[in-house]
Amino acid sequence: MDNFLETIKWEKLLEATNETIYMTSISVLATFIIGLILGLLLFLTAKGSMWENKAINSVISIIVNVFRSIPFIILIVLLIPFTKFLVGTMLGANAALPSLIIGAAPFYARMVEIALREIDKGVIEASQSMGTSNFQIIYKVLIPESLPALISGITVTAISLVGFTAMAGVIGAGGLGHFAYLEGFQRNNSVITLVATIAILILVFIIQFIGDYFTKKTDKR
Amino acid sequence: MISIKNVQKIYPSKQGQVKAVDDVNLEISDGEIFGVIGYSGAGKSTLIRMLNGLELPTQGKVVVANNEVSKIKGSQLRKARQEISMIFQHFNLLWSRTVRDNIAFPLEIAGVSKKERLKRVDELIKLVGLEGRENAYPSQLSGGQKQRVGIARALANNPKVLLCDEATSALDPQTTDSILDLLVDINARLGLTIVLITHEMHVIRKICHRVAVMENGKVVEMGPVLDVFKNPQEVITKRFVQQVTEPEETKETTKHLLEKYPDGKVVQLTFVGETTDQPLITDLIRGYEITVNILQGKISHTQNGSYGTLFIHLNGSKEEVEKAIEFINKQQVGVEVIANG
Numbered sequence: 419m420d421n422f423l424e425t426i427k428w429e430k431l432l433e434a435t436n437e438t439i440y441m442t443s444i445s446v447l448a449t450f451i452i453g454l455i456l457g458l459l460l461f462l463t464a465k466g467s468m469w470e471n472k473a474i475n476s477v478i479s480i481i482v483n484v485f486r487s488i489p490f491i492i493l494i495v496l497l498i499p500f501t502k503f504l505v506g507t508m509l510g511a512n513a514a515l516p517s518l519i520i521g522a523a524p525f526y527a528r529m530v531e532i533a534l535r536e537i538d539k540g541v542i543e544a545s546q547s548m549g550t551s552n553f554q555i556i557y558k559v560l561i562p563e564s565l566p567a568l569i570s571g572i573t574v575t576a577i578s579l580v581g582f583t584a585m586a587g588v589i590g591a592g593g594l595g596h597f598a599y600l601e602g603f604q605r606n607n608s609v610i611t612l613v614a615t616i617a618i619l620i621l622v623f624i625i626q627f628i629g630d631y632f633t634k635k636t637d638k639r
Numbered sequence: 640m641i642s643i644k645n646v647q648k649i650y651p652s653k654q655g656q657v658k659a660v661d662d663v664n665l666e667i668s669d670g671e672i673f674g675v676i677g678y679s680g681a682g683k684s685t686l687i688r689m690l691n692g693l694e695l696p697t698q699g700k701v702v703v704a705n706n707e708v709s710k711i712k713g714s715q716l717r718k719a720r721q722e723i724s725m726i727f728q729h730f731n732l733l734w735s736r737t738v739r740d741n742i743a744f745p746l747e748i749a750g751v752s753k754k755e756r757l758k759r760v761d762e763l764i765k766l767v768g769l770e771g772r773e774n775a776y777p778s779q780l781s782g783g784q785k786q787r788v789g790i791a792r793a794l795a796n797n798p799k800v801l802l803c804d805e806a807t808s809a810l811d812p813q814t815t816d817s818i819l820d821l822l823v824d825i826n827a828r829l830g831l832t833i834v835l836i837t838h839e840m841h842v843i844r845k846i847c848h849r850v851a852v853m854e855n856g857k858v859v860e861m862g863p864v865l866d867v868f869k870n871p872q873e874v875i876t877k878r879f880v881q882q883v884t885e886p887e888e889t890k891e892t893t894k895h896l897l898e899k900y901p902d903g904k905v906v907q908l909t910f911v912g913e914t915t916d917q918p919l920i921t922d923l924i925r926g927y928e929i930t931v932n933i934l935q936g937k938i939s940h941t942q943n944g945s946y947g948t949l950f951i952h953l954n955g956s957k958e959e960v961e962k963a964i965e966f967i968n969k970q971q972v973g974v975e976v977i978a979n980g
Contacts, residue, residue: 540727540731541731541732543693543731544725544727544732545744547693547725548721548748549717549718549749550717551714551717563733563735638734638735638776639778
């Protein structure tokens with residue numbers, strides 16, 4: 419048994435978990451902000467909306483669709499020059515961030531757009547009838563009224579991001595994916611692969627639990 | 640208070656242009672409760688939305704509380720909108736906010752300090768009768784309570800005009816009446832001008848001073864509610880008036896009675912204002928050799944007086960019946976022979 423536990427390399431596991439948590443939290447935060455802005459722009463520039471603008475809407479829409487369609491593993495490779503320019507290296511947790519964010523933000527932007535479309539048009543009209551400016555509508559009406567959907571959306575996105583970090587790990591970004599691939603697969607130590615998987619599962623469950631809690635708490639409908 | 644001059648609203652559509660509002664002229668005075676009635680698609684929604692700039696007229700001029708709403712834009716329009724409030728058929732409350740925070744919303748927009756807001760919200764909650772529900776969310780309220788929140792929210796910034804967009808159409812008859820009573824109360828207490836649109840003549844009858852009837856984007860008839868009730872000109876107006884004076888079953892009843900009493904005449908009497916108080920039937924029976932059979936009747940109270948209809952069956956010799964009808968005519972009671980026996 420001792421021998422079995424030793425093969426796991428607890429210290430390395432802990433370090434890898436920390437790296438995954440680091441990559442996930444930074445990229446979730448950035449994805450939330452960028453996705454929210456893009457989603458708002460998609461919603462607000464759509465036909466019949468407050469800032470109706472076909473040109474801006476089409477440009478954002480195309481960018482979002484393109485980046486959402488590229489498989490993540492290919493996106494990382496495509497973004498190597500960009501990452502090198504930005505971070506200076508292809509290795510380590512920080513190097514994974516640009517591709518994680520670029521991969522997830524468009525995905526979340528669409529979810530934000532859908533969440534905003536669910537808001538009753540009458541409520542927006544009522545706010546306008548009270549003399550609300552467009553910015554006030556954004557932060558006093560659109561965001562609070564779509565908050566449960568925004569939270570459940572970022573929960574789903576965060577879980578995909580955990581998966582993305584594992585993929586990024588395979589090409590040298592560190593984290594649990596890297597740990598499982600290098601220590602588990604390449605050294606033929608299936609125990610480590612299994613333990614890394616369990617660690618990722620626990621992480622996903624925690625994210626889902628937190629997300630569900632806040633979705634429920636903010637939903638007063 | 641409100642002046643609408645030669646207003647037109649044209650929507651482009653695939654089948655060509657649609658005239659939603661077609662050359663409408665209206666003057667609504669300070670403190671008046673003005674009703675616009677029409678079936679859906681008559682253009683009344685578009686018309687009321689032009690009063691606070693949610694829709695812009697294609698042509699013409701809209702002035703509300705000294706603001707030329709059809710012209711001003713940006714911050715000027717937003718400022719004007721604080722004086723022109725609106726309540727809605729589906730209430731349009733923010734579900735994410737409590738009753739208190741919903742009512743505070745327009746105050747936040749107007750930049751009122753937090754202390755002032757709390758004070759004002761408490762006043763408004765009392766005014767609309769929602770004490771004890773301050774911390775409830777809209778989802779926990781009934782339809783009538785939601786509309787009360789809507790009204791409190793609309794009154795928060797002491798507006799000069801209140802626009803009601805089918806405000807009672809989603810409510811049951813009893814709740815409708817309580818909301819209408821509240822509107823009359825507000826109109827009397829605050830001297831607010833109220834413009835409401837509806838498809839229910841009951842609403843017009845109960846609270847409006849004047850009414851405009853809309854059909855195909857045009858105002859086809861307009862006047863004090865009692866006059867319109869007394870003497871409807873257009874077919875559509877007659878149909879609306881019948882909604883309150885002549886319940887559906889009247890036609891069936893008269894038909895049935897005509898079969899039952901082949902002799903004599905079925906007559907519809909129309910009473911307006913003070914004539915509703917006369918002992919007309921007694922006079923008829925005492926003065927003429929006829930029998931009077933009351934078939935159906937109803938008296939409606941409007942803001943400018945009562946209005947009633949009575950269906951009676953007169954039987955006797957032809958001359959006596961003729962004389963009796965002549966007598967009724969002299970009493971300033973409208974009389975219409977529906978059918979000869």
